[in-house]
Amino acid sequence: MASEFPILSADEAAAFIPNGAWVACSGFTSAGSVKNIPLALARRATELHQKNQAFSIYLLTGASSYEAVDGALMQAQAVTYRAPYQSHPAMRIAINQGNVAYREEHLSHFPQSIRSGIMGPLDYALVEVADYTPDGRLTLTASVGATPTFCQCAKHIILEHNPYHAPLKGVHDIYEPNRYPPYDIIRITKPNDRIGTTQLTVDPRKILGVVETYQSEQNPEFKHIDTVYQHIGERVVEFLQQEMRVGRIPQSFLPVQSGVGNLANAILKVMGTNPAIPTFQVYTEIAQDAMFDLMKQGKISFISTCGIYVTDGYQKELYSNWSCYQNRLILRPQEISNHPEVIRRLGLLSFNSALEVDLFGNVNSTHVQGTQAVNGIGGSGDFARNSFLSVFTLQSTAKSGTISNIVPFCSHIDHTEHDTQIIVTEYGCADLRGKSPEQRAEAMIACAHPDYRPILQSYLKQAQQGHISHNLSNAFALYQAYQATGDMRNVNF
Amino acid sequence: MASEFPILSADEAAAFIPNGAWVACSGFTSAGSVKNIPLALARRATELHQKNQAFSIYLLTGASSYEAVDGALMQAQAVTYRAPYQSHPAMRIAINQGNVAYREEHLSHFPQSIRSGIMGPLDYALVEVADYTPDGRLTLTASVGATPTFCQCAKHIILEHNPYHAPLKGVHDIYEPNRYPPYDIIRITKPNDRIGTTQLTVDPRKILGVVETYQSEQNPEFKHIDTVYQHIGERVVEFLQQEMRVGRIPQSFLPVQSGVGNLANAILKVMGTNPAIPTFQVYTEIAQDAMFDLMKQGKISFISTCGIYVTDGYQKELYSNWSCYQNRLILRPQEISNHPEVIRRLGLLSFNSALEVDLFGNVNSTHVQGTQAVNGIGGSGDFARNSFLSVFTLQSTAKSGTISNIVPFCSHIDHTEHDTQIIVTEYGCADLRGKSPEQRAEAMIACAHPDYRPILQSYLKQAQQGHISHNLSNAFALYQAYQATGDMRNVNF
Numbered sequence: 001m002a003s004e005f006p007i008l009s010a011d012e013a014a015a016f017i018p019n020g021a022w023v024a025c026s027g028f029t030s031a032g033s034v035k036n037i038p039l040a041l042a043r044r045a046t047e048l049h050q051k052n053q054a055f056s057i058y059l060l061t062g063a064s065s066y067e068a069v070d071g072a073l074m075q076a077q078a079v080t081y082r083a084p085y086q087s088h089p090a091m092r093i094a095i096n097q098g099n100v101a102y103r104e105e106h107l108s109h110f111p112q113s114i115r116s117g118i119m120g121p122l123d124y125a126l127v128e129v130a131d132y133t134p135d136g137r138l139t140l141t142a143s144v145g146a147t148p149t150f151c152q153c154a155k156h157i158i159l160e161h162n163p164y165h166a167p168l169k170g171v172h173d174i175y176e177p178n179r180y181p182p183y184d185i186i187r188i189t190k191p192n193d194r195i196g197t198t199q200l201t202v203d204p205r206k207i208l209g210v211v212e213t214y215q216s217e218q219n220p221e222f223k224h225i226d227t228v229y230q231h232i233g234e235r236v237v238e239f240l241q242q243e244m245r246v247g248r249i250p251q252s253f254l255p256v257q258s259g260v261g262n263l264a265n266a267i268l269k270v271m272g273t274n275p276a277i278p279t280f281q282v283y284t285e286i287a288q289d290a291m292f293d294l295m296k297q298g299k300i301s302f303i304s305t306c307g308i309y310v311t312d313g314y315q316k317e318l319y320s321n322w323s324c325y326q327n328r329l330i331l332r333p334q335e336i337s338n339h340p341e342v343i344r345r346l347g348l349l350s351f352n353s354a355l356e357v358d359l360f361g362n363v364n365s366t367h368v369q370g371t372q373a374v375n376g377i378g379g380s381g382d383f384a385r386n387s388f389l390s391v392f393t394l395q396s397t398a399k400s401g402t403i404s405n406i407v408p409f410c411s412h413i414d415h416t417e418h419d420t421q422i423i424v425t426e427y428g429c430a431d432l433r434g435k436s437p438e439q440r441a442e443a444m445i446a447c448a449h450p451d452y453r454p455i456l457q458s459y460l461k462q463a464q465q466g467h468i469s470h471n472l473s474n475a476f477a478l479y480q481a482y483q484a485t486g487d488m489r490n491v492n493f
Numbered sequence: 494m495a496s497e498f499p500i501l502s503a504d505e506a507a508a509f510i511p512n513g514a515w516v517a518c519s520g521f522t523s524a525g526s527v528k529n530i531p532l533a534l535a536r537r538a539t540e541l542h543q544k545n546q547a548f549s550i551y552l553l554t555g556a557s558s559y560e561a562v563d564g565a566l567m568q569a570q571a572v573t574y575r576a577p578y579q580s581h582p583a584m585r586i587a588i589n590q591g592n593v594a595y596r597e598e599h600l601s602h603f604p605q606s607i608r609s610g611i612m613g614p615l616d617y618a619l620v621e622v623a624d625y626t627p628d629g630r631l632t633l634t635a636s637v638g639a640t641p642t643f644c645q646c647a648k649h650i651i652l653e654h655n656p657y658h659a660p661l662k663g664v665h666d667i668y669e670p671n672r673y674p675p676y677d678i679i680r681i682t683k684p685n686d687r688i689g690t691t692q693l694t695v696d697p698r699k700i701l702g703v704v705e706t707y708q709s710e711q712n713p714e715f716k717h718i719d720t721v722y723q724h725i726g727e728r729v730v731e732f733l734q735q736e737m738r739v740g741r742i743p744q745s746f747l748p749v750q751s752g753v754g755n756l757a758n759a760i761l762k763v764m765g766t767n768p769a770i771p772t773f774q775v776y777t778e779i780a781q782d783a784m785f786d787l788m789k790q791g792k793i794s795f796i797s798t799c800g801i802y803v804t805d806g807y808q809k810e811l812y813s814n815w816s817c818y819q820n821r822l823i824l825r826p827q828e829i830s831n832h833p834e835v836i837r838r839l840g841l842l843s844f845n846s847a848l849e850v851d852l853f854g855n856v857n858s859t860h861v862q863g864t865q866a867v868n869g870i871g872g873s874g875d876f877a878r879n880s881f882l883s884v885f886t887l888q889s890t891a892k893s894g895t896i897s898n899i900v901p902f903c904s905h906i907d908h909t910e911h912d913t914q915i916i917v918t919e920y921g922c923a924d925l926r927g928k929s930p931e932q933r934a935e936a937m938i939a940c941a942h943p944d945y946r947p948i949l950q951s952y953l954k955q956a957q958q959g960h961i962s963h964n965l966s967n968a969f970a971l972y973q974a975y976q977a978t979g980d981m982r983n984v985n986f
Contacts, residue, residue, distance in 0.1 A: 083927065095960045096959050101928075101929035101931065103929050113927060118926045180743045180747075181747060181839060181840020182683065182838055182840055183837070183838045184838075185682065189677075189678065248610060248611070254674060339837075340879060344833055344834060345675055345834065346675050347675055369965065370959075370965055371959025371962065373959070373961075381911055386833060409863075411965060412961065413909055414911065418598065433611045435594075435596060439594060465590065466860070466863075466865045467589050468860055468866075470864050472862065475863075479965050480965065
């Protein structure tokens with residue numbers, strides 16, 4: 001590899017970017033994110049602010065991002081607008097205080113929005129690469145995200161060259177749809193099909209220079225799996241076994257998508273230890289530690305994903321045994337990992353977590369008490385709507401039982417009753433398929449915490465008769481009781 | 494055509510069907526519905542009820558249905574369960590009174606649910622055919638709907654032979670996906686692509702007999718297009734022109750989907766008379782009068798649809814000039830007309846109507862005041878989520894201005910903020926793409942009725958700050974004011 005592009009310091013790279021620019025950073029979670037340019041950009045913002053000069057950018061990434069992106073830039077108060085997803089505490093506060101305009105978007109739709117020009121004229125793409133050539137062929141790192149679209153649409157590209165991820169060379173499958181519809185058929189009929197190229201080709205004239213880096217994402221350890229998560233995982237696997245018994249899931253099983261986090265890891269672990277679940281393939285957006293564990297154990301035979309998010313110790317071990325994994329993994333753009341066409345064709349079994357679910361099966365994934373953004377919808381809508389079988393999991397209560405996560409009417413709705421099928425808590429599995437609202441409410445109450453079952457029953461009793469029974473005066477009474485007394489159980493209809 | 498199947502009277506056909514049976518009727522709207530067997534079934538139910546014998550069925554159709562299906566069966570109190578859509582006044586009342594369990598479902602998902610067995614073991618499929626052969630090749634009539642799936646899954650089939658629709662021979666494109674995923678690629682890359690067969694092949698041993706009929710659907714005339722609808726149509730077309738000017742819609746245009754009803758017809762008519770809109774193709778679920786008008790005028794070059802719903806006079810005229818249309822039309826199963834894979838690939842421009850929209854772009858398509866079902870979600874979710882550009886249209890107010898259709902928080906949500914892009918009322922066009930909730934609220938207020946703009950502003954002022962500003966105590970206050978005083982304008986926060 002020989003560079004014909006200027007080698008820049010991170011500060012030199014950051015100096016290109018003016019106030020008010022639309023800046024897209026590579027990465028899907030911390031995986032594949034640029035690391036040092038955003039830090040330098042935050043320093044630049046702080047310096048300019050100290051001189052009373054305005055500096056703030058419109059910030060796009062694939063999904064959530066690396067600490068340096070949302071954390072440092074937010075600490076420097078250098079972000080005006082953010083899309084399509086975030087999960088950083090500082091960014092979350094700024095969004096909820098109204099200091100950053102935040103647009104959450106289905107992750108599979110986001111690249112189409114970028115191409116349409118709706119998100120502004122993209123000025124800069126900052127892209128982490130494991131390798132590059134003078135004619136503009138880039139080897140990406142631990143995710144693909146929306147980077148192909150960013151590079152196609154941005155006026156300028158700055159590379160951050162991070163050979164730490166050199167082992168990933170060859171695992172990417174880069175594919176960018178046409179500018180306008182009609183789009184071509186996406187010819188993926190199994191998780192291990194390739195439709196693109198291992199490198200991303202960009203116009204080399206756009207590349208302003210290269211910043212040299214060598215570092216991992218340093219992702220923190222996952223929380224130990226607690227008993228409640230274990231119970232939820234067991235109920236999910238019981239449900240899957242029953243579906244196999246009655247012939248609704250074939251004996252050969254179906255490819256699996258699993259959301260991000262501890263609950264998702266718990267479900268995978270229970271699946272891994274249950275002999276009734278055969279070896280399966282994964283078609284997902286993020287591959288976590290638990291998936292590679294199951295690959296080692298022979299339970300997972302192939303992983304198609306948009307990004308690899310593993311804890312730091314795990315990543316070192318992965319790369320030191322990389323030959324065991326590299327032929328059983330594909331990294332795809334988020335538009336393809338989350339594409340309705342592929343998700344529906346493959347017939348995924350999808351597992352995602354919910355914040356709260358209402359009596360009729362509407363799911364809130366994003367906003368506490370209807371107002372406070374947590375993260376964003378991410379890929380949950382892509383998978384929940386289009387999978388063959390979609391499962392939402394959640395604990396029945398939060399905050400020591402003072403909050404019920406099963407409520408009469410969700411304070412925010414991300415997945416409607418039309419999009420949800422199976423809801424699992426530690427108390428049971430509500431199979432909502434084919435059910436009327438009245439039947440759904442009965443199933444949901446059965447998996448609520450016992451303290452809340454009579455409360456939810458009495459909500460229905462005082463509700464107005466209709467296809468869906470509600471009393472709009474009391475629909476949010478549980479939240480009001482919590483705000484007034486600190487405990488939803490004090491509600492009085 | 495020579496029948497080897499018994500010729501039955503409608504009453505003889507109805508006599509096969511026992512109490513508690515799962516019965517699927519062909520049809521997608523009244524188009525393609527069986528006509529006389531359900532009438533006979535209603536008579537049978539009434540007779541049995543007079544003898545104090547129970548008789549009630551689980552009723553499935555493609556979408557809404559013919560008068561005889563939902564009307565007569567409901568009048569006979571002979572329906573226990575209904576899916577996936579209905580639009581009949583008597584059925585609506587029964588559903589809202591809790592007398593019929595009703596499950597609305599995305600129309601593209603419904604056949605998959607049938608195949609999975611979730612909707613019970615299907616006992617009888619009652620199917621209107623224009624023609625049939627002794628070895629079980631059926632020529633369907635004015636829709637395909639879910640009939641291929643019904644015939645595949647049902648234990649028994651009874652045909653209603655209606656040669657009135659004989660001109661339709663050859664326009665169907667019958668295609669049934671596999672029982673289990675992975676499904677095959679759906680190789681439609683333009684609205685006029687064919688992927689299946691013109692006839693539906695069923696197991697002839699399932700066919701119990703044939704009832705002879707000769708009649709049209711006798712669909713009533715559409716309402717005259719009023720000024721408000723005309724204004725909304727003009728605003729939609731202004732928006733499309735602007736999108737073409739800035740290059741977000743290509744000059745060659747994109748295929749169009751349009752919902753059912755007077756507002757949809759109004760939009761099509763305005764598109765038809767505007768020279769800036771080029772000749773286009775249609776990929777939709779229902780083709781109405783206005784589409785055939787535009788085909789006659791040369792504005793529409795091809796129609797792919799699941800069903801043809803035209804008024805009675807129009808249908809006679811269509812068939813008398815059928816040679817002008819028959820090569821420019823394909824009738825597809827609802828699973829394909831509404832399939833996410835195809836909708837996204839073709840990049841549709843979709844137009845659907847909403848009951849109400851909230852400040853943040855959530856759309857209610859189905860339930861008045863959150864409880865009273867109107868029709869159902871139908872195909873609106875399939876199209877709104879997956880189209881290249883999705884437009885929801887509605888009048889800003891209802892009931893002489895006493896109800897605002899722009900509200901703080903929708904009383905029911907069918908399409909979330911993540912799925913909506915453009916909202917058009919007679920007062921303006923809210924372009925919600927890429928916008929944060931705060932920016933969305935501003936755009937929505939601008940297209941609310943002027944009487945309600947200060948009310949919606951004051952809702953936001955007293956709301957709790959957050960990514961989304963709400964006050965859950967007052968989120969439904971407009972409905973409460975309407976219930977108490979008959980006018981939402983009397984709300985007081």
